[in-house]
Amino acid sequence: MNHCDVLIVGAGPTGLVLALWLSKFGVKVRIVDKTAAPGTTSRALAVQARTLELYRQLDLSQTVVQNGHKVPAVNLWVKGAPAARLSFEQIGKGLTPYSFLEIFPQDQHEQLLIERLEQFGVAVERTTELTLFYEHDNGITAHLRNAQGRDETCKASYLAGCDGARSIVRKTLRLDFPGGTYQQVFYVADVNASGPAINGELHADLDEADFLAVFPLAGEGHARLIGTVRDERTEHLESLQFEDVSRRAIDHLKVQVHQVNWFSTYRVHHRVAEHFRRGRVFVLGDAAHVHSPAGGQGMNTGIGDAINLAWKLAAVLAGKASDDLLDTYEAERIGFARRLVATTDRVFSFVTAEGQMADLLRTRLAPLLIPKIAALEPAREFLFRTVSQITLNYRGSALSAGNEGHVHGGDRLPWAQAPGVDNFDTLSSMNWQVQVYGDTSDEMRRWCAEQGLALHVFDWDPAFEAAGLARNGFYLLRPDTYVALADLSADPKVIERYFKDRRMTLDFS
Template sequence: MTRDDVLVVGAGPTGLVLALWLTAQGVKVRIIDKAAAPGTTSRAMAVQARTLELYHQLDLAEAVAEAGRRNPALNLWVRGRRKARLSFGSAGAALTPYPFLLIYPQDQHEQLLASRLEAMGVAVERQTELLDFEDRGGHVAARLRGPGGEVQGHEARFLAGCDGARSTTRHRLGLGFEGGTYDQIFYVADVEAGGPAADGELHLSLEQADFVALLAYGRPGQGRLIGTVRGEREAAETLGFADIGQRAIESLGLRVERVNWFSTYRVHHRVTDHYRRGQVFLLGDAAHIHSPAGGQGMNTGIGDAVNLAWKLAAVLKGQAPDSLLDSYEAERLPFARRLVATTDRIFSLVSAEGALADLLRIRVAPVLAATAFGAGPAREAMFRLLSQTGIRYREGPLSRGMAGRVRGGDRLPWVAWDGGDNFAPLRRIGWQVHVYGTARDGLRAWCEGNGLPLHVFAWHPRHGKAGFARDAAYLVRPDTYVALAEPEGEAASLARYFSERAIVPAGA
């Protein structure tokens, strides 16, 4: 009988990120996957800015950004004409170091994450399946089937189910997965193409008959087409690329020269009842699935993993009580519900059929999008939503205070200046304090006495523009969200924050 701190079930991006972040914090991890080998087709494609910000912690951001293709803008096409170009750079340049939509095929993404994990001493155990488990209070006893069909026992303090929409973990917990399945059937095709839309940007064609999105990646002319199958739905599984409607593709002026991969699938929208049951947790598609609108799915699973990883590490090291783990569900479940509702509305708009739907999609939506993107606040709001930089936990149990426009639960705002930015210290996975202006002597002494890094940045008008208050203290969590915003910069407020939650202010 072997035993680890955390048994991670599923080696997709969510499970790999969880294993990486736990291992980086000194947690003993075992990660298994029932597949014989990693996937070889490009499934999830979009890597959002917030994911790249989190990847900065393990020096992954630049490697991923360089390996993928930066799509700098979204273009809306109707009846062969480009109606709007929405620039991610103009919308996000002041918000994040990554003001673009990165397209990086999931199979390549997983390979990079797995290789980084193996370099840290942890290899994915393939052809190893979770059969069952029992939560025994202080630990989980699991039954696994190995590559040769042998059944083995394994014990872990915690079990993390990152095993997808058909999650064995969720089924064994008996948790619900409320939601439904859309009537429409989608197709995906990896293609090599030419024409005006094969320019390395994101293109969306809205037509009466169908719609299609083109996401550029890889070498010039290579991209992923995503569209709906109209009619012949009963036989959709037998269709090939030549069978689907070409009107939306042709409206982009796109010449498809080669199809490397094609598939059809149905789209679901579901969220589980709970993210935690005792010593067992659900993450990623095991907890929530939704339409591909906005490229949110994989990024949301990665966000789940980073949120949970530091909390598990703190509890396992005796730096926090078990109750800290309840905040994982309290923070991530409400976000998943909002996300499913938002992507449902977007999906319904682009895929609905009928005269009214055509009117809204073809005539109204492009005009509204272009108008909204022309206004600064609306443009930034749209970028925050798509990039996930707008995710916050203001109502969560770990969020307190307000200083300037920054509140506890907000993502730490990014501010850059000549030669640096305030995200540089976030490479450290651990608690830290930021002051923009001058730090009080008492705060300095308290942070030094408690081993808490204090980063003081000389005041700059850009700090105020980003929402910071001068001389205030911002307690930053290990996942780079603000836990406490203390307007007076008083050490007593920080001491009280940790004392009330029985958390030791230490990092990895």
């Protein structure tokens, strides 16, 4: 196939999710990757609540939860003993259907996405490398090289660079990638082990400037150790073995390792590209932003990039929106990426800072203060909302308008349950829809039916008010389930004006 609507370079989670969502929209995609096979080792582990919510659109959520591991709590250790325990089981209760931390390793995650993509008749083209590309009036011309060294020309309407931190797409566009590299070298070890820290919960050591954490995986005794190496051993990374770093795990977290399934080292950067779009070319995921592993945000943010861009590309390719819609991808995602990099950088710097004062803060004050702060419901809710990404919003976007109740245009729709009703049940749709809590006008009902715009009217219940939703107004939801427009009226002309002002057609087929 030498012509497609969207050429995707890179078959990690970001590229695969973009290909999946576009395929579901009926967009002709081609996805290539220079590796010969999917990775069998992985660093990314956490699938956050917001990702699981969005995965309902392709019936992925349940499979991820069934095959992964729910983490009930995180434990902080100091001087070889547990010092604080924070429960996840109640922290997000009432905020999302997925009020827990889900561990589902990236290699398994990718395999699931590949299998789902193949159901759309799309296979990853392996050992295929992008060598150069250029843009012209009608699209992109890309040059690809396969394993045999044979060159091929591919024409596409758009190009998506999902090709990681060393992105050839970003480099070809000459986009700056400002930021830096942490001095620490990370290691990750997949192990079978035993001990008090191998109990299905997450454990982190606050003792020294080196970072060390134990992440539980599905299966008894199966865990992932992630730590840092700072001393002279970093000069000999190619020969570094688990035995060189295992002493700390045994001494500080009392982990008895019975088998090392694999071990690797890597460096971590904190960078954000100066732009996420240039003409018909986009960068997503690690090609656009990289940051420390604090909070398990990286993979989830790339997946969010993909879903944000997918529906916009599909609308423009179908002639339902002007090219201006594609500008909102960068506008909505780059600010979040910059804030995330700054936040994770501060957290990681605190955890790994050196010196007597830093050690005092970590080993004495943090174990005392963190449980007290976590005992406060507002603090727990803020922490969960932030890490789970359910607080991410696009309030400043050109696509966001109005506010009713506590909900603004650009917000994630709050989750609410009433007897026999779950307002997220309709969000498996990938089309625009309107939700009303209470009642609406006959005119609104008639107009939505004529336009083919799905209208969901929920009988009023106090649970909706508790969630911050307004009575008898309406919420226009985008295909990615974020609120586009919140309005207290029951006037469909408000919706007509919304689409007209943004040069989008009222075509909901």
